[in-house]
Amino acid sequence: MYGAVKGRPEDQNARKIIAQHLVKDYILKEKIKEKSGLFGRKQKKVIHAVKDISLEIPQKKIIGVLGINGAGKTTTIRMLASVIAPTSGSLTMNGVDAVKNHLWIKERINVISGGERNLYWRLTAKENLRYFGSLYGLSGDDLDKRITYLLRTVGLEEAANVPVERYSKGMKQRLQIARGLINDPIYLFMDEPTLGLDIVIAKEIRNLVSDLAHKEGRGILLTTHYISEAEELCDYIYILDKGRIIAEGTKEQLKGLLAYEPKVITSVQEPSLEEALIEIINRCNS
Amino acid sequence: MWRVIISTYRKNRIGILRAVPWSFMVSRIVTGVTQIIFPYFMYHYFIHGNLNSEFHEYANGADYMTYVVLGSALNVLAVSTLMNIGRALITELREGTLETLLMTPMPRYAYFCGCLLEQTARALLEFGAVMAAGALVGADLGYLFSVRAAAVILLAVFSFFCMGIALSSLMLYTRDTYLTQNTLFITMNLVCGIMYPIQYLPAGLQYAAQIFPLTPAVSLFRNVMIENQSLSGNQLLIWQIILLSGVYLLIGTVWYKEMELKLVESIFG
Numbered sequence: 001m002y003g004a005v006k007g008r009p010e011d012q013n014a015r016k017i018i019a020q021h022l023v024k025d026y027i028l029k030e031k032i033k034e035k036s037g038l039f040g041r042k043q044k045k046v047i048h049a050v051k052d053i054s055l056e057i058p059q060k061k062i063i064g065v066l067g068i069n070g071a072g073k074t075t076t077i078r079m080l081a082s083v084i085a086p087t088s089g090s091l092t093m094n095g096v097d098a099v100k101n102h103l104w105i106k107e108r109i110n111v112i113s114g115g116e117r118n119l120y121w122r123l124t125a126k127e128n129l130r131y132f133g134s135l136y137g138l139s140g141d142d143l144d145k146r147i148t149y150l151l152r153t154v155g156l157e158e159a160a161n162v163p164v165e166r167y168s169k170g171m172k173q174r175l176q177i178a179r180g181l182i183n184d185p186i187y188l189f190m191d192e193p194t195l196g197l198d199i200v201i202a203k204e205i206r207n208l209v210s211d212l213a214h215k216e217g218r219g220i221l222l223t224t225h226y227i228s229e230a231e232e233l234c235d236y237i238y239i240l241d242k243g244r245i246i247a248e249g250t251k252e253q254l255k256g257l258l259a260y261e262p263k264v265i266t267s268v269q270e271p272s273l274e275e276a277l278i279e280i281i282n283r284c285n286s
Numbered sequence: 287m288w289r290v291i292i293s294t295y296r297k298n299r300i301g302i303l304r305a306v307p308w309s310f311m312v313s314r315i316v317t318g319v320t321q322i323i324f325p326y327f328m329y330h331y332f333i334h335g336n337l338n339s340e341f342h343e344y345a346n347g348a349d350y351m352t353y354v355v356l357g358s359a360l361n362v363l364a365v366s367t368l369m370n371i372g373r374a375l376i377t378e379l380r381e382g383t384l385e386t387l388l389m390t391p392m393p394r395y396a397y398f399c400g401c402l403l404e405q406t407a408r409a410l411l412e413f414g415a416v417m418a419a420g421a422l423v424g425a426d427l428g429y430l431f432s433v434r435a436a437a438v439i440l441l442a443v444f445s446f447f448c449m450g451i452a453l454s455s456l457m458l459y460t461r462d463t464y465l466t467q468n469t470l471f472i473t474m475n476l477v478c479g480i481m482y483p484i485q486y487l488p489a490g491l492q493y494a495a496q497i498f499p500l501t502p503a504v505s506l507f508r509n510v511m512i513e514n515q516s517l518s519g520n521q522l523l524i525w526q527i528i529l530l531s532g533v534y535l536l537i538g539t540v541w542y543k544e545m546e547l548k549l550v551e552s553i554f555g
Contacts, residue, residue, distance in 0.1 A: 026551060081389060082389075083385065083388060083389055083550060084550055084551055085547075103391045106389060106390060106391040107391050110389070111385075111386075111389055113385075116382075117381075117382030117383070117385075118382060118383055118385065118386040119383070120297065120301060120381070120383060121381075122300065122301045122304040122305055123297065123300055123301065123304075127296075127297070127300060130293065131293050131294075131296070131297045132386070132390070134289045134290060134292075134293035135290060135293070135387070135390040135391075135392040136390060136391065136392075137289065137391075139289050163304065179386070
């Protein structure tokens with residue numbers, strides 16, 4: 001255990017992450033070319049990556065965060081995961097102040113990103129998991145059992161002693177999931193976990209994500225560009241655009257938002273979530 | 287803490303051995319030997335062993351090869367420690383594993399200590415190669431296997447580690463490893479008394495040399511190795527090393543925290 005709780009203790013009845021009015025500004029230094037002189041001068045520019053986001057991630061639920069590129073999804077995840085501090089706003093996990101207790105929080109959460117980074121390619125799956133486990137204070141038999149269980153869960157038992165550099169993209173992604181579960185997190189942040197995977201592996205991962213939330217009781221925040229994935233998995237969805245939540249609800253509620261605007265319904269079928277998302281973003285921008 | 291140190295040591299060791307299984311070790315030994323061969327040729331075939339009495343006075347009566355071998359051996363440890371500690375995080379950044387590391391609650395110092403342990407094991411191989419090559423060309427290394435010499439080496443490595451933490455922040459700030467480290471290593475080689483006594487340098491450079499822990503460390507190492515001086519007789523040098531270590535550690539710690547915040551925001555923002 002690395003962190004002790006500062007401030008209000010953990011509330012067993014409030015089993016959720018609550019983010020209220022999260023704001024994240026970045027100060028960008030831009031070089032301005034002077035008319036004369038060798039060196040330019042730098043001007044500060046404030047970028048509002050996240051303007052005002054309030055959301056909840058209860059345990060046993062999969063919460064989707066959807067939006068186009070640059071909407072602020074990844075910045076939001078990084079704030080929720082205590083990787084970056086919010087400029088303002090409050091963040092609590094099970095009633096504990098996440099900003100003041102970032103070490104306590106880090107023990108209980110994990111982030112799984114899509115893509116092939118975040119793993120040591122020269123190490124085997126077992127060695128990777130052993131290293132990351134040790135960073136969370138795990139060791140000995142407990143760690144070994146956890147590694148064996150996770151490798152079985154993600155179907156990498158047979159490739160456990162093969163260096164990651166020899167893995168396929170799908171195998172790397174499955175190992176990423178095992179790494180994200182090494183500390184048995186209560187909350188998981190998944191940033192496009194099926195990015196670039198074939199349909200078979202993507203389906204396996206979606207099934208696993210569903211089990212992690214609905215059977216194992218973890219709270220999951222999922223960002224994805226695959227709307228069908230969000231439609232299949234998410235219990236509640238937030239739609240982000242330009243650093244703000246522009247709509248939220250269950251997939252039925254989001255589709256229902258369009259029902260009041262007959263012009264957008266082009267067929268007799270009810271609109272898909274993808275149509276709803278595009279329409280909501282377009283409406284917001286116009 | 288220890289768990290993180292040992293596992294970081296293992297992770298780095300396995301990574302290095304799989305990346306360059308044996309050629310790396312050979313290159314380390316060749317580098318060490320070259321550091322001795324070059325001054326040996328200079329001394330014997332260029333200046334034909336002609337050194338004035340000033341040198342012997344500055345070098346506590348040591349012959350040139352003994353002087354150079356001791357300086358080079360400690361320089362090898364300094365360069366290796368500074369290089370590996372300094373660029374540890376930036377290497378994680380390049381390999382794409384930094385974000386995952388920063389997400390864990392591990393103590394940062396334990397991570398750096400793990401890197402130190404692994405690189406010291408490798409650097410000692412080069413140190414041994416320098417010493418072996420030195421013994422072959424006639425350097426007097428009679429006091430190498432003494433508690434005093436071991437204590438000085440430990441103290442020196444600690445001071446290089448502290449400077450490495452500060453260098454790590456500098457590298458993160460500049461996002462550069464090669465220019466930062468090579469400029470520093472060349473400067474250290476020139477002013478810290480590796481190949482020649484610093485008394486030959488202009489007064490300003492002699493003062494500047496005192497900001498590097500390598501300068502007092504190499505003097506202390508030579509005092510112990512050449513004249514078998516006691517540690518208590520070298521308190522001033524020991525305090526200088528401890529003081530410099532403390533200053534670098536403080537700068538590194540304060541700066542690192544700020545750098546990590548900036549780095550995280552600039553990379554992941």
